[in-house]
Amino acid sequence: MPPITEIEKCDGCKSEGEPLCEQVCPGDLMRLSPEQKGYCVQPRDCWDCMCCIKACPKGALETRIPYQIGYRNAKLIPMMGTNNITWTCIDINGKTERFQYVTRTAGTGEEEEW
């Protein structure tokens, strides 16, 4: 399921060159619309890697959870920290849980610069 763009949050990465969501998508699926908003151009080719969602500095991209798993209002939101990632899970009743993990490269000297 391709990401949904929250239009009001996306600033088009200020239209300064290639937006981050486009840079990181391994399938080259993200583009800027004429309104300068990031979006997935070929939704059927998206394989839910969530790279674009993790990379978006504005938190403007949201994953769609397949209805077999979570129905329409369920959300899974990643938030990247320096050495960790926090996953916020919201179920269809609004129950919210957060899980934080150290990222694989933390402390190895292999941290990537974004």
Ligand code: SF4
């Ligand atoms: S990375 Fe986020 S803010 Fe930048 S263009 Fe993509 S969706 Fe918009």
Ligand code: SF4
């Ligand atoms: S979830 Fe992955 S494959 Fe799908 S648009 Fe984002 S970066 Fe590309």
